[in-house]
Amino acid sequence: MKNYLRNIQHTQSGNFFLMAGPCAIEGEEIALRIAERITEITDRLQIPYIFKGSYRKANRSKGSSFTGIGDEKALKILEKVGKTFGVPTVTDIHEQQEAAMAAAYVDVLQIPAFLCRQTDLLVAAAETGKVVNVKKGQFLSAGSMKFAVEKIKDAGNDHVILTDRGNTFGYQDLIVDYRGLPEMQGFGVPVVMDCTHSLQQPNQSSGVTGGKPELIGTIAKAAIAVGADGLFIETHPDPANAKSDGANMLHLNRLEELLEKLIRIRQAIQ
Template sequence: MANQLPEAIFPSSNNSMLLIAGPCAIEGLDLCLQIAEFLKKETEKRQIPLVFKASFDKANRSSITSFRGPGMDEGLRILETVGKAFEVPVISDIHLPEQADAAAEVLDIIQIPAFLCRQTDLLAAAARTGKPVNVKKGQFLAPWDMKNVVTKLKESGASQIMLTERGASFGYNNLVVDFRSIPILKNFGYPVIFDATHSVQLPGGAGTHSSGQREFAPVLARSAMAAGADGLFIEVHPEPEKALCDGANSLHLSSLPGLLDQLCAIKAILGESSP
């Protein structure tokens, strides 16, 4: 079995559940601090390890006029501020190999976007930083195809790897989730995260931007936890309707505590039934 993530980020207890959460894109320091404070409070109540996420650049937006974020320099500054303020690990995406080293100076985990999960140079650059790497499974890949992604990372020096399921393309502007992928991905020996909010995205579903069905995200999150996921990736916003990126599939921040209670209960049952 491969090395697990550091204890501070990913406890090894069977009853633990990692939460990666935050806004889709960095809209500003104040909003990130507001969301991080809420997340920290709610996860500490439930002894859930938290990683704060927000993208400094959304490079794969539907339209050239779509909001992308503040860029790498300002975005990393904001993430560093949030991480220090709440003593919480931070994660964000990189899109180019040359971004890896600068990102690694701030990020606790480097994330590879789903559309770029097969980009060998990007994976190798992330691996060479020595930081944990979270790779989102491409919407165009079968779960067993991620073995090649894992091999690229391992042969480039990575030992701390997470794999994230986020649905598969199904016809036009739609995704579906095959929950068999969670045990299949877990067979590679690394933690498996389920992206509950991007899995209900309708890519390009609103013409110049993506749409989504946030009402189904809790259903998928509960199902993924029951299927054995080690953690959840959930984008949240205090006012999703006003979010500058992926608001249609982001959860209302106020709805998260109830969902966390349900997820913890499911995780506890699984832990109790383990041999």
């Protein structure tokens, strides 16, 4: 896995890499269905692929919101996806003690944006030896993410990814500052653009986060044009009925066409 990520910017095709999947693990059948389709697409397009799925959703507006199907059950599904399709997997962790538990099943540990300054969490993730993907906090500058990288490397782990997911813009919107991508690349790590969460509209009065999924392509195309190493896209065959963050997800049927366009942009700037 470490070699895989070390070479993700240097594939034969010269493509960006993709972290994609459902927001949350809802069940085995749908996880395998999504992974199979994305694997088919990325294999054909020669895009290095990492399957994404949260085994548990800890950051929810309402107490009644879906949080998961059970930690061990969801983690075993992630493990099965990885073994079935031969792809790396990534999931987010929320507390220090979760790092070792999740690391037993997945290849990449993701630090949620709201937790990117939590030193104990970053160190625990680093000490597993797994690749650590840190989401940039909506409240932080790109430059301040160098400290997250330093914490992980100081703990003995050089395998770090940084992911931008937009900046807080008022109380109920986010905006992407693309200057941050090359700035974070200056820290010597791969940088990813989260094309779905950056379109969230948080803090809605309903207690359910909104979004602007019609602009996913816009965010993705701009990120590739700027030179992002990878993209993060949450996708689902039925976003309207997804159990988590359906308002931000790309319909699975639209993924292939979007990736084809992005490859052409990547080729044009190389």
